[in-house]
Amino acid sequence: MEGKTVVVVDAMGGDLAPVEIVKGAVEAVQKNDRVQVILTGIEEQVRAELGKYSYPEDRISVVHASEVITTEETPVMAIRRKKDSSIVVGQKLLKSGEADAFVSAGSTGAVLVGGNLVAGRIRGIERTPLGALIPTKTGVTLLVDSGANADCRPSHLVQFAQMGSIYMENVIGIKNPRVAIVNIGVEEEKGNALVKDTLPLLKNLENINFTGSIEAREIPNGGADVVVCDGFTGNVILKLYEGVGSVLIGTIKESLMSSLRSKIGALLIKPALKGTLKKFDASQYGGAPLLGLNGLVVKTHGSATANEVCNSIIQCITFKEQGINEKIRAVLGREARTKEDKEEA
Amino acid sequence: MEGKTVVVVDAMGGDLAPVEIVKGAVEAVQKNDRVQVILTGIEEQVRAELGKYSYPEDRISVVHASEVITTEETPVMAIRRKKDSSIVVGQKLLKSGEADAFVSAGSTGAVLVGGNLVAGRIRGIERTPLGALIPTKTGVTLLVDSGANADCRPSHLVQFAQMGSIYMENVIGIKNPRVAIVNIGVEEEKGNALVKDTLPLLKNLENINFTGSIEAREIPNGGADVVVCDGFTGNVILKLYEGVGSVLIGTIKESLMSSLRSKIGALLIKPALKGTLKKFDASQYGGAPLLGLNGLVVKTHGSATANEVCNSIIQCITFKEQGINEKIRAVLGREARTKEDKEEA
Numbered sequence: 001m002e003g004k005t006v007v008v009v010d011a012m013g014g015d016l017a018p019v020e021i022v023k024g025a026v027e028a029v030q031k032n033d034r035v036q037v038i039l040t041g042i043e044e045q046v047r048a049e050l051g052k053y054s055y056p057e058d059r060i061s062v063v064h065a066s067e068v069i070t071t072e073e074t075p076v077m078a079i080r081r082k083k084d085s086s087i088v089v090g091q092k093l094l095k096s097g098e099a100d101a102f103v104s105a106g107s108t109g110a111v112l113v114g115g116n117l118v119a120g121r122i123r124g125i126e127r128t129p130l131g132a133l134i135p136t137k138t139g140v141t142l143l144v145d146s147g148a149n150a151d152c153r154p155s156h157l158v159q160f161a162q163m164g165s166i167y168m169e170n171v172i173g174i175k176n177p178r179v180a181i182v183n184i185g186v187e188e189e190k191g192n193a194l195v196k197d198t199l200p201l202l203k204n205l206e207n208i209n210f211t212g213s214i215e216a217r218e219i220p221n222g223g224a225d226v227v228v229c230d231g232f233t234g235n236v237i238l239k240l241y242e243g244v245g246s247v248l249i250g251t252i253k254e255s256l257m258s259s260l261r262s263k264i265g266a267l268l269i270k271p272a273l274k275g276t277l278k279k280f281d282a283s284q285y286g287g288a289p290l291l292g293l294n295g296l297v298v299k300t301h302g303s304a305t306a307n308e309v310c311n312s313i314i315q316c317i318t319f320k321e322q323g324i325n326e327k328i329r330a331v332l333g334r335e336a337r338t339k340e341d342k343e344e345a
Numbered sequence: 346m347e348g349k350t351v352v353v354v355d356a357m358g359g360d361l362a363p364v365e366i367v368k369g370a371v372e373a374v375q376k377n378d379r380v381q382v383i384l385t386g387i388e389e390q391v392r393a394e395l396g397k398y399s400y401p402e403d404r405i406s407v408v409h410a411s412e413v414i415t416t417e418e419t420p421v422m423a424i425r426r427k428k429d430s431s432i433v434v435g436q437k438l439l440k441s442g443e444a445d446a447f448v449s450a451g452s453t454g455a456v457l458v459g460g461n462l463v464a465g466r467i468r469g470i471e472r473t474p475l476g477a478l479i480p481t482k483t484g485v486t487l488l489v490d491s492g493a494n495a496d497c498r499p500s501h502l503v504q505f506a507q508m509g510s511i512y513m514e515n516v517i518g519i520k521n522p523r524v525a526i527v528n529i530g531v532e533e534e535k536g537n538a539l540v541k542d543t544l545p546l547l548k549n550l551e552n553i554n555f556t557g558s559i560e561a562r563e564i565p566n567g568g569a570d571v572v573v574c575d576g577f578t579g580n581v582i583l584k585l586y587e588g589v590g591s592v593l594i595g596t597i598k599e600s601l602m603s604s605l606r607s608k609i610g611a612l613l614i615k616p617a618l619k620g621t622l623k624k625f626d627a628s629q630y631g632g633a634p635l636l637g638l639n640g641l642v643v644k645t646h647g648s649a650t651a652n653e654v655c656n657s658i659i660q661c662i663t664f665k666e667q668g669i670n671e672k673i674r675a676v677l678g679r680e681a682r683t684k685e686d687k688e689e690a
Contacts, residue, residue: 074534137592147529150537184492184580189419192495192577216581217588232537233581235529236561240582243562244589247482252597255621256614265613269600272607276600 004036005320007313008090008099011041011049012068013106015303018042021105022049024309029059031310034317038099040065040090065089071302075109079117087111091118094295101296101316103287105304112148115290115297122325124332125292127156129231130299131164132238132288133172138222142168142177145228146288147235154198157181157228158205163291163328164226165208170322171289171315176209177225182233183213194230202228207331249277287312289319292328296320349381350665352658353435353444356386356394357413358451360648363387366450367394369654374404376655379662383444385410385435410434416647420454424462432456436463439640446641446661448632450649457493460635460642467670469677470637472501474576475644476509477583477633478517483567487513487522490573491633492580499543502526502573503550508636508673509571510553515667516634516660521554522570527578528558539575547573552676594622632657634664637673641665 009025011018018041025037036059039046043064050060067085069078079088087106091114093099102119104111112130121128129145144164149156161179168177181202183191190213191199202210214224216237229237256266287300287308296319300312319325354370356363363386370382381404384391388409395405412430414423424433432451436459438444447464449456457475466473474490489509494501506524513522526547528536535558536544547555559569561582574582601611632645632653641664645657664670 137596150529150535182581184495184577184584190495192575195577216583216585219585220588220592230537232529232540233578236527236578236581237585238561239529240561240564240585241589243565244586245593247565248590248593251482251621252618255617258617262614262617265610265615265617268610269607269614270610272600272603272610273597276596 004034005101005317006036006038006099007101007103007316008038008040008063008093009309009313010086010090010102010104010106011039011046011062012065012086013104013111014300015105016305017105018045018049020304020306021309022046023053023306024304025060025313026050026053026055027306027310028313029055032314032317034321035059035313037061037313038063038090038093040086040093042066042068063089063093069107069110071107073107073110075107075113078107078110079113087114088118091115091297094119094293094297099295100320101298103298103300103309103312103316105287105300105302105309108147108299108302111297111299112290115293119293119295119297122292122294122329122332125163125328126159127152128290128292129156129160129163130234130288130290131167132234134219134238134241136220136222139174140172141219141222141224142172142226143219143229143234143237144226144291145231145234146238147231148290149231150235151232152194152230154194154201157194157198157230158201159292159332161202161208161210161226161228162205162331164228166324166327166331167289167291168225170324170327171318174225178211179208179226179228180211180214180224182216182219182227182229182237184215186213186215287315289315292332295325349379350446350662351381351383351444352446352448352661353383353385353408353438354654354658355431355435355447355449355451356384356391356407357410357431358449358456359645360450361650362450363390363394365649365651366654367391368398368651369649370405370658371395371398371400372651372655373658374400377659377662379666380404380658382406382658383408383435383438385431385438387411387413408434408438414452414455416452418452418455420452420458423452423455424458432459433463436460436642439464439638439642444640445665446643448643448645448654448657448661450632450645450647450654453492453644453647456642456644457635460638464638464640464642467637467639467674467677470508470673471504472497473635473637474501474505474508475579475633475635476512477579479564479583479586481565481567484519485517486564486567486569487517487571488564488574488579488582489571489636490576490579491583492576493635494576495580496577497539497575499539499546502539502543502575503546504637504677506547506553506555506571506573507550507676509573511669511672511676512634512636513570515669515672516663519570523556524553524571524573525556525559525569527561527564527572527574527582529560531558531560632660634660637677640670
């Protein structure tokens with residue numbers, strides 16, 4: 001496995017598991033020879049799926065996990081009780097260093113709680129945010145925190161900004177990414193208490209390209225590469241983004257079916273429109289990384305198909321090869337140590 | 346003026362003032378004979394605009410105000426210093442009872458601050474939220490608070506829910522409106538501290554039809570008639586709504602111009618598409634009401650044209666005729682008095 005990125009994949013998580021998950025894993029090892037996959041889950045079911053494909057068999061192994069955590073379960077209880085679930089077993093492999101990354105389409109809450117309780121945080125990291133990649137007019141933006149921490153303190157947002165910047169620069173490849181904080185105006189005096197307290201801290205950071213406040217209206221325009229906010233606001237943004245998009249497209253499609261004239265028109269515009277809507281499909285970038293853990297944890301959509309699972313697995317290679325966690329440790333770990341030293345002195 | 350609704354209109358506020366504002370006022374008195382308009386602003390300019398139209402002249406009067414508040418000014422300073430501005434002069438007419446409502450397309454901050462400092466709050470109302478009417482798949486939803494109060498307490502959200510419910514039922518005419526709180530999941534344990542503390546209070550209210558949490562994704566689907574949140578979250582929702590919509594439509598339009606085939610298709614679908622997009626234009630409902638003041642204050646878009654100004658003025662008639670403030674006073678004033686009595690005892 002020398003030099004290869006080892007990715008554990010939760011074969012039981014997601015609406016289409018294990019079928020699409022296993023298929024995505026097979027596609028990943030076929031597409032990229034720098035990745036090694038470990039599937040965790042009920043071995044019999046996983047092997048039955050694997051049996052459908054021909055692939056380099058030494059590149060996918062199966063680690064049995066007898067339990068499955070569902071999205072209906074309370075995350076903390078589920079992680080504590082189901083020690084032999086695919087999520088806990090998978091994250092233990094991360095903790096032990098046997099794997100570099102963990103990918104799951106299962107319960108977001110359980111993946112987050114498992115990340116903190118099983119894999120563990122990098123020293124100095126106060127909170128681990130979920131970073132969702134959202135499509136914009138000009139490319140893609142990292143929304144961080146997109147839902148892991150509903151209540152945040154200014155120091156949390158500062159770390160989100162730093163980790164988000166490292167991720168966008170090194171995994172997505174955007175040089176000197178523009179980092180902005182979600183606000184209700186760009187004027188100095190605008191904001192709620194959290195944003196007002198966070199703004200001066202972000203301005204003083206030397207290791208990120210902080211561009212100030214961003215209004216929600218500018219996010220779809222690609223007004224920043226990293227958009228920082230608390231997890232409540234981020235989750236509202238993420239879900240409204242999906243909601244407005246799908247309602248608008250749905251209503252347009254309906255209107256196109258309303259007359260013979262518009263039906264003919266619809267046939268003519270179909271190819272052009274398809275390309276445009278594809279641009280607004282973020283699944284090509286893989287899943288949402290949970291930043292600040294020992295190892296990379298990637299949460300893909302609950303409805304993820306093989307293609308998204310495959311992209312999520314391949315995304316982990318860059319993460320490992322670019323040494324993202326070492327970079328996070330170098331920047332944030334040092335600050336944390338300095339802070340601790342100061343407190344001790 | 347017996348029985349008529351008297352609406353003061355800030356003739357100097359907005360990007361297109363005084364031209365479109367005066368035109369909108371003229372349209373309002375032409376359309377509806379139950380309204381009387383007072384225009385506040387620089388008399389010479391206002392009269393010059395009025396001179397362009399023929400209209401029942403006894404239905405529009407002008408009250409001179411020598412100063413204008415711009416959107417660049419700090420609201421509190423502007424309201425305190427510019428005592429002879431169109432906003433302050435107009436809101437004084439509300440305070441004195443000479444007018445029932447005040448409509449402005451000017452600085453949102455100044456209109457809000459003026460509402461609280463000049464017109465004054467109904468006794469018992471802790472905070473006055475801005476209620477924006479946002480278009481949905483099935484109609485229109487009141488988003489309250491859409492930006493007036495960035496930081497809120499649970500008791501504020503409870504009053505927003507009650508005032509919003511009264512507004513939607515009586516002004517927009519939705520029977521027993523469904524009231525929901527913005528949340529990041531519908532499960533019991535979801536939410537930030539504010540939402541978790543507010544949920545049990547809303548559940549215990551008997552005078553509203555509270556349906557629980559709503560995820561942002563469901564807002565464009567028309568999942569609730571009144572959507573309650575703090576002003577920071579509400580402003581993010583309002584602006585993202587506009588942003589996603591305009592970027593998506595802009596990108597679709599661009600793609601339609603990309604080939605001859607799609608251009609012909611675009612011509613064919615134009616009528617059907619136009620009807621659909623009009624459905625998503627909330628300007629037909631008028632402006633955003635600022636709830637809980639002595640008299641109605643309506644904030645229209647800074648870019649409001651005559652049509653939106655006219656609709657905002659006409660919206661005030663229902664507000665007055667349905668006795669909204671009396672209803673707010675009856676429900677919330679009573680609760681406030683009970684609370685005060687308890688505290689005194």
